[in-house]
Amino acid sequence: MSEKTTSSNKSFLNDAANRALIFQIVLLAVVVFVGYYLFSNLQANLSDQGISTGFAFLNQPAGFPVLLHLIDYTEADTYGRAFVVALINTVVISLMGIVLATIIGVIMGLARLSNNWLVARLATVYVETLRNIPLLLQMFFWYFAVLATLPIPKNSIIFGDFFLNKRGIYSPNPITQDGFSVVIAGFILSLVASIALIVWAKKRQTRTGLWFPAYWSSLGIIVVITFLALAVAGFPIEFDLPQKSRFNVTGGMVLPPEFVAVLVALSTYTGAFIAEIVRAGILSVNWGQTEAARSLGLKDSLTQRLIVLPQALRVIIPPLTSQFLNLAKNSSLGAAIAYPELVAVVMGTTLNQTGQAIENIGLCMLVYGTLSLTISVFMNWYNKKMSLTER
């Protein structure tokens, strides 16, 4: 009997599936136990310190100012509103950074491949310098070494209606007047018309092979119709120009130096990485493809647009996605120079004032998780659209 049990024990453990089962049960038990242990410690600690859990604090007045807010915000508003303000700041700087970094990256990537020796060298120096220096250092550099050395408002540097000083960049602020809805309607109309034109041109080309300059024409349509709408409504935009008084500059739109420093640092830094991705993508397209396109009689611009670019994009998009994600996450470094984004407002000020560590850090992680997920879902969709359809 005992012999039988041992042998059956042995065979039970010898089965890989059983071993896997046991291992996983143990693993699950450990995870659950550790989680429970940490959670019970947390509860004990919180009740010791007299901190009540929950998100009720979001409805309390925040009492601190936020430097840059795109929606109305005053010190009397709640923590919840401060959170929304910070969230908008993070999203805005991430999106602007992504657009700028892509432009810089494409230009620098192409420059590295240029057959002009000097241009290629300069682009290499740009890429190798910027991507080997920590982003935080670059942000500090722009903020403390460049923007902080600008003159005081009294001695602003002036370009036309733009003022440049320690407090930021002042530019004319467009203010819409009555009748602006006509312009918006005109713009939307022109957009719809140009999309229809592009669809029609594509259909006609598939049917008859005749080509129509749809993109240039639609650009023309948008410009002309929008301008006509502007004229009809009597140019309903007024510019609030920044005015220089004796010691200060008032009015206009102000970009605070924190914003400028974060944006410049993020886009130039990420641009250096994107340049390498673009370069690698274009190099990955076999030279034979270009030769084949030429032998078909395609001119250079068409070769690039129809043959090289679509194939390069397949290589470029996945790493580009992760650069975009990095940029969005790196925008959190703005906290170090007091750009009021999520980390600075929620994990900095709000956490310090309320002591709600778990809720605030959890909130931040949730937002960044959602942001990352959104970007990667969008880029995966785009990647799928561009990927090779094999038969």
Add this chain to the structure above:
Amino acid sequence: MAIEFKPSPSLPPPVNSVGAVAWVRQNLLSSPLNVFLTLFSVYVMYLLIPPVVEWGFVNATFTGASKAECTAGGACWAFVGVYFKQFMYGLYPSEETWRINLALIALVILIGVFAVKTVNKLYLSLVIILVYPVVAYFLFAGGVFGLEVVETSLWGGLFLTTLLGVVGIVASLPLGVLLALGRQSNMPIAKSVCIVFIETIRAVPLITILFMASVMIPLFLPEGMNFNKLLRVLIGITLFSAAYMAEVIRGGLQAIPKGQYEAADAMGLTYWQSMILVILPQALKLVIPGIVNTFIGLFKDTTLVYIVGMFDLLGRIQAATHDSSWLGTTIEGYAFAGFVYWAACFGMSRYSMRIERKLETGHKRN
């Protein structure tokens, strides 16, 4: 009378198709656009290089005891000279800094010995991985053999930067391997635990992890149990880079042909045998560039500890620029830090390229 054929001596190639002239014509002036680009580049260089050289070298002051002595109008490198020790070692007592130097020299020697072909690499690896860190820890922290105790809050400068980077990467490598194997395994629970861990960490910025480490870890520990901030930050950094490491290693695991897995199974190797003897050596070799890149990224990211109140190289410089006798030396400080980080990261990336070529064993299918 036969006409003798006399070839005339061949002419030299046209001047503008060989040598420097041809090179310039081809690479700088081949088309109107190229001429424009060349002129533009020269203009950019003219805007950037002379002022920088003038500021950094020609008009620079290299010695002095305060900003007031930098009168030449250029860079004030004297600032870096005076604060050099702090930038390197933080507030580590200066009569004890030999301990850091000693540990560094020992590491360099050990790695140097590693390159010697005749040494038993297994034992040496064990010494480097198991013995060296313990010895180094006691050297740094003190408290044994009559070494004076040095609080970790005094550790700083480049020393702290290096420590965070190296410990982070070394500790995250085994963790990353386990996570990658877990993610690739066909055990659903193990797989999902690994995926949740990796994706959660990769979705959030390092700052949130560091804040968690410095603010939240104490809340999760039982009453009275607490460990110091350096260790907490190290745990945060290790978990963070382990998630990235796991993804790099997963790339390597996926690149190994299925036949290798099947062959290992057919040999009757157990899971761990097949992984350790067959799969991992190949996979890790494939992803060495990726690992080095992760390390470079981590090395740059260690600057973030400044935000949670630790003074690494950048933090020390930031603190030093607030010294009232050195006001206005911000750019010099950043230039120095930038140079140090740049040299380290650029050097590492070049080194990884070399290793990549060296380890290329010609099995690549082209």
